[in-house]
Amino acid sequence: MTTATDLTALLLDALGQRIDAPAAARLAQAMGVKPFKNATPNSSVHIGNRKLGLEVAATARIVNRAFFPPRKDGRRWVSWVSHAFVYPNYRGALPPGFDWSLDDAALGARFRRRVEGGLEEVRYTLPPPREGLEAKATLDEDRDRPRHLLIRVAEESDYATIHPGGDPAHSVEDGFFAAWCALNDVLRADRLDADALAALRERRTTPLAFLSGPLGGLLWQGDVRPRHASFCHAYAKRLMAPDAACALFDARELFGDANYWRKPGEAMTEDNWENFDRIAPRYSQRLAQWRRGEIRSTVDRPQPDDDADRD
Structure with missing residues (x-):
């Protein structure tokens, strides 16, 4: 041996x-x-x-x-x-x-x-x-x-993932969050080319099409600015305190439930900008609450210098 x-x-x-x-x-x-x-x-x-x-x-x-x-x-x-x-x-x-x-x-x-x-x-x-x-x-x-x-x-935290062969409709809410990240300077500055970002801003594509296209179906830690990583992880993966301040509960409150949990034959939330405009203010609210310390991650205690942007 x-x-x-x-x-x-x-x-x-x-x-x-x-x-x-x-x-x-x-x-x-x-x-x-x-x-x-x-x-x-x-x-x-x-x-x-x-x-x-x-x-x-x-x-x-x-x-x-x-x-x-x-x-x-x-x-x-x-x-x-x-x-x-x-x-x-x-x-x-x-x-x-x-x-x-x-x-x-x-x-x-x-x-x-x-x-x-x-x-x-x-x-x-x-x-x-x-x-x-x-x-x-x-x-x-x-x-x-x-x-x-x-x-x-080495691994990344995974906030949203479209798996090959899965039902795209299950990722509609993930598409909303990904589009909000891109439009609110949460993504890394070099993550998107100018054309992809312009198409999103001008609403020539839908949020889910943006997640599945330019982002390749992945919204992971490597896609966002370091200062936002803990927030995205806690919000997307239901690891926020209080528990209700997370993506799943916000989707339920605004849309009745997340598409992934809908029963067969039940109407699903559509991938459109009208629905995005309903939930986007909630994402902004959660980030503001995070910055004020009103909500926090239950699995990650960032040091004070983590607020600095290192990208």
Whole structure:
């Protein structure tokens, strides 16, 4: 078996590879475990070795444009080595500047510290182990030491996604939000060309056509200005406090329900500018409430300097 100090290189080689790739097989063999099994877009599979302090997962769905959309190879979903948890007994190489003995104050002095997730855990963003990956350390607040490292294929927060083969009518409300983002300087300045933005402003296209066309069916973190990322994530994914200050509840109040939740045969909200004009003021209201601190994300506590625009 490969020694523990060699596992970091094998892990970094395997992350982002198909589970049937040689790099994935080499990692499993070095860990002394059976190869990865296939996953699905709604599940993940794991291999691990507690003695080595390493657990590695694979999934068919990674929120990264290079891996979108999930796809099948024959009857099975293509599965990718997606992320790994590294524990304090791991003896391989660690990200620069990180050490298991560092406490909260020392970690916060070296790395970006944020409170994240439904459990409101303290996490630190570490230097990427290589291009295309990201790493975070989670604090064990009882011990005041790191609990584990998460190393994964870099992902974006996904605010709206039109999946191939899905019913476009289910994304009408997402189209409204995407169009509002474009018209209110929420999208990155370089995300759209002048013609696409002019067509939207002049209403020569519809909101859903804008989302499915110029945005390619995706309204993800990489599409918006950094200062708006936490707002968009919380609003679009029903992670706002109070709970009613989110896209789903606003759609229900104005249109009766979101199209995705309509029953078969029930009339759906149409993709037109009249409906956009009904809901757009609510989006502006929510952003204003966010800026005043009247609503907030339940899963992300941005630092004060996050209000600065870095694009």
